[in-house]
Amino acid sequence: MTPDTSTGSTFHQLCAERGRAFPLLTDRLLLSPFTAEDLHEVWGYWRLPETTHWMSRRYEAPEQLRDRWLSQGSKFTVRRRSDGVLVGDVGARLQDSWAQQEAADHARGTQAELDWTLAPQHQAHGYAREAVRALMELAADLGVRRMHAGCFAENTGSWRLMEALGMRRETSTIRESLHRDLGWRDGVGYAVLAEELPPRH
Numbered sequence: 001m002t003p004d005t006s007t008g009s010t011f012h013q014l015c016a017e018r019g020r021a022f023p024l025l026t027d028r029l030l031l032s033p034f035t036a037e038d039l040h041e042v043w044g045y046w047r048l049p050e051t052t053h054w055m056s057r058r059y060e061a062p063e064q065l066r067d068r069w070l071s072q073g074s075k076f077t078v079r080r081r082s083d084g085v086l087v088g089d090v091g092a093r094l095q096d097s098w099a100q101q102e103a104a105d106h107a108r109g110t111q112a113e114l115d116w117t118l119a120p121q122h123q124a125h126g127y128a129r130e131a132v133r134a135l136m137e138l139a140a141d142l143g144v145r146r147m148h149a150g151c152f153a154e155n156t157g158s159w160r161l162m163e164a165l166g167m168r169r170e171t172s173t174i175r176e177s178l179h180r181d182l183g184w185r186d187g188v189g190y191a192v193l194a195e196e197l198p199p200r201h
């Protein structure tokens with residue numbers, strides 16, 4: 001069932017409350033909460049039609065993206081450790097899980113909706129996999145019990161990434177999602193429980 005409320009805290013706020021330090025380091029990457037100073041580099045690939053073809057929304061101007069991302073408090077920039085180049089972004093939106101009314105307090109902020117975008121020139125290097133894996137581990141460390149995401153069924157790069165991350169296909173829908181150019185399309189939904197994440201290497 002789809003959650004019908006959203007939690008009061010953002011993922012960035014949760015990180016701050018728990019004293020998490022950034023950047024978060026992986027083998028090749030640095031993850032940091034998005035700030036207005038990242039806007040110019042992020043806009044470099046978010047303004048491209050090939051980036052937003054399958055995305056939930058495109059932005060008309062960089063300021064729109066900046067304002068939404070800052071208020072959402074969910075986005076992290078992904079930079080290469082070797083040279084600081086921004087390769088993309090990932091996000092975790094904190095949500096309340098669906099619950100019966102009497103149990104709702106215990107379901108607040110217990111799941112996160114994940115997202116990912118790599119600049120075209122930085123795809124197919126395994127950066128998305130590495131960055132989202134780190135984000136999932138961070139979310140699990142902070143007590144998030146379930147992570148989920150969805151995409152158009154034709155967005156092969158996205159669902160292959162989810163399968164590579166050990167996420168499970170839980171929904172498969174027929175012409176349920178309306179694409180701005182292509183009309184009604186099939187969709188897929190994936191999820192993983194924090195307890196199912198493989199142990200860290």
Ligand SMILES: CC(C)(COP(=O)(O)OP(=O)(O)OC[C@H]1O[C@@H](n2cnc3c(N)ncnc32)[C@H](O)[C@@H]1OP(=O)(O)O)[C@@H](O)C(=O)NCCC(=O)NCCS
Nearest residue numbers: 051054116117118123124125126127128129150151157158
């Ligand atoms: C979805 C998206 C993030 C996937 O990016 P990606 O670069 O394909 O994903 P990864 O970084 O994990 O790269 C995986 C590929 O890199 C290759 N690769 C190269 N070096 C690698 C390494 N060291 N480690 C792992 N994989 C590596 C692999 O071949 C792998 O391909 P395969 O497993 O499918 O054969 C990207 O296509 C994108 O940004 N799309 C546009 C935005 C979008 O649609 N977002 C989702 C909306 S729902």
